[in-house]
Amino acid sequence: MALIEYRNVTKQYKELKALDNVSLDIPAGRIVGLLGPNGSGKTTLIKLTVGLLTPTAGTVTVDGLRPGPETKAEVAYLPERSYMSEWMTVNSFISYFSDFYADFDKVKAAEMLARLGIDPRRTLKTLSKGTKEKVQLVLVMSRAAKAYFLDEPIAGVDPAARDFILNTIIRNYSENASVVISTHLIYDIENVLDDVVFIRDGKIVLANSADNVREECGKSIDMLFREVFRC
Amino acid sequence: MLGKLMKYDMKYMARVLPWLYLGAIGFAAVLCFIVFFTPIEYLSSFEFLIEMGSTMVIQALVIITAVFLIMRIYRSMFSDEGYLTFTLPVKNRSVIDAKILSGAIWSFITIAVAVLVYIIPQISLSFRYGANYTSSDIIDVPDITASADLSDALRGLTIIGLLILNVVVIAFLIPSLYSFCAAVVHKAKRARAFASIGMFIGISYGVIMIITVAEIIVISSLLVYAIPYSAEIIIQGSDTIKEAIFWYWLLIPAVPLVLTVPLTLVSWLVSRHIVDKKLNML
Numbered sequence: 001m002a003l004i005e006y007r008n009v010t011k012q013y014k015e016l017k018a019l020d021n022v023s024l025d026i027p028a029g030r031i032v033g034l035l036g037p038n039g040s041g042k043t044t045l046i047k048l049t050v051g052l053l054t055p056t057a058g059t060v061t062v063d064g065l066r067p068g069p070e071t072k073a074e075v076a077y078l079p080e081r082s083y084m085s086e087w088m089t090v091n092s093f094i095s096y097f098s099d100f101y102a103d104f105d106k107v108k109a110a111e112m113l114a115r116l117g118i119d120p121r122r123t124l125k126t127l128s129k130g131t132k133e134k135v136q137l138v139l140v141m142s143r144a145a146k147a148y149f150l151d152e153p154i155a156g157v158d159p160a161a162r163d164f165i166l167n168t169i170i171r172n173y174s175e176n177a178s179v180v181i182s183t184h185l186i187y188d189i190e191n192v193l194d195d196v197v198f199i200r201d202g203k204i205v206l207a208n209s210a211d212n213v214r215e216e217c218g219k220s221i222d223m224l225f226r227e228v229f230r231c
Numbered sequence: 232m233l234g235k236l237m238k239y240d241m242k243y244m245a246r247v248l249p250w251l252y253l254g255a256i257g258f259a260a261v262l263c264f265i266v267f268f269t270p271i272e273y274l275s276s277f278e279f280l281i282e283m284g285s286t287m288v289i290q291a292l293v294i295i296t297a298v299f300l301i302m303r304i305y306r307s308m309f310s311d312e313g314y315l316t317f318t319l320p321v322k323n324r325s326v327i328d329a330k331i332l333s334g335a336i337w338s339f340i341t342i343a344v345a346v347l348v349y350i351i352p353q354i355s356l357s358f359r360y361g362a363n364y365t366s367s368d369i370i371d372v373p374d375i376t377a378s379a380d381l382s383d384a385l386r387g388l389t390i391i392g393l394l395i396l397n398v399v400v401i402a403f404l405i406p407s408l409y410s411f412c413a414a415v416v417h418k419a420k421r422a423r424a425f426a427s428i429g430m431f432i433g434i435s436y437g438v439i440m441i442i443t444v445a446e447i448i449v450i451s452s453l454l455v456y457a458i459p460y461s462a463e464i465i466i467q468g469s470d471t472i473k474e475a476i477f478w479y480w481l482l483i484p485a486v487p488l489v490l491t492v493p494l495t496l497v498s499w500l501v502s503r504h505i506v507d508k509k510l511n512m513l
Contacts, residue, residue: 013513047512050318051317051318051323051510052313052314052317052318052510052511052512053510053511053512054508054509054510054511068322069320069321069322070320072318072319072320072321073320075318077314077318079311079314081311081314082311083311083312083313083314083315084312084315085243085306085307085312087243087246096239099235099238100232100235100319100320100321101320
């Protein structure tokens with residue numbers, strides 16, 4: 001059984017159909033690239049999974065359960081924007097995550113912050129945008145979750161930061177967990193992906209393992225993406 | 232989990248409000264100081280200023296508390312912070328419950344401090360005047376408490392209970408009503424913060440207007456009802472006056488409850504329902 005299942009999922013915003021009858025399985029223990037241009041429905045699919053949106057039709061299940069407190073305890077989510085209160089210190093965020101998530105590893109978080117040279121006594125408002133993103137990633141990756149949903153984790157950061165982010169993800173996710181990375185920057189993440197899902201106009205246009213795609217098409221995923229989504 | 236959610240909501244407000252309370256009580260203490268050290272012949276000139284100062288500080292207390300409550304509720308639920316709040320492993324309705332309960336606690340403390348800020352200078356004024364009164368200054372008024380018995384004590388307690396209930400309901404109404412407004416408009420992405428605040432102010436103003444009109448109607452009805460009995464009041468004396476005073480003081484706090492209790496409950500329940508069943512964090 002797949003860890004995450006989408007069955008005939010549709011999400012409609014007034015006249016706009018953000019997702020159109022999507023059915024997809026995400027198995028455990030795989031790194032999945034959710035790839036598509038801006039506005040293709042990647043974020044909507046992730047938000048439905050983490051319980052931030054309710055589907056117009058269809059069902060989403062995580063480990064057999066509809067999104068709710070039980071699934072939220074098993075899913076780690078990194079949104080594309082900062083969700084941290086500016087008045088809190090990094091330390092208080094560590095306590096916050098530790099209070100709410102049973103799978104949060106305080107020691108791991110402290111070690112990662114120390115490696116990055118981030119002082120945990122500082123408040124969020126005193127940190128730069130890039131440092132805040134790193135803190136957020138550290139918090140998410142310090143959880144031993146069953147699934148990690150990372151929405152555009154490398155968008156808008158410099159190449160050195162991209163390497164750091166990808167290394168952090170690869171080194172820290174639990175072995176049996178699924179990692180779903182949504183992005184349109186394929187070149188940077190192609191090598192870490194086990195599976196790829198192409199999404200366009202709210203529809204899944206391709207879902208296969210990265211190796212199969214390369215073998216069948218005879219080209220890199222980045223090249224294929226450029227062909228499929230050519231304007 | 233509700234306790235943990237409340238802990239962080241309480242912490243947010245605790246950054247500012249205790250300092251505000253200290254400042255307000257300090258202001259009341261300064262007024263006391265002025266009252267005690269102003270020569271008695273000039274004291275009456277200060278009374279108006281003392282009254283106005285207390286009122287302004289009370290208004291500031293209430294407005295700042297409401298602003299902080301609104302900011303906390305809106306930011307932690309429907310701004311970017313909501314992406315964390317609503318992915319915590321708790322029921323969405325618990326998030327609303329925590330906001331309303333912690334908001335009610337802070338509102339209650341604010342109201343208590345506001346009462347103190349009003350009462351402290353008034354008590355010092357009455358002490359000051361009391362010390363200077365002579366028996367010839369006291370007007371000879373009929374003592375309606377002379378014939379007080381157990382039922383009068385119970386009636387008094389009922390009125391005090393209703394007044395306290397009003398304070399408690401208002402403490403719950405402010406966060407419940409704003410949570411409702413924020414939940415209702417949260418799907419309209421553009422300018423939703425302003426829309427929710429506008430809706431909150433509009434409903435609050437409407438509630439105040441309805442209560443005011445209801446109070447006027449009730450008091451007018453009491454007067455119209457009492458006029459035919461005015462001769463009886465004169466004849467029968469203190470018992471009838473006592474009865475009229477009792478009904479006046481009973482209805483004044485009872486009338487708002489008819490509106491505020493259902494409004495608090497409905498807004499609380501509807502906001503719970505929206506975040507539980509129809510959450511759409513765009």
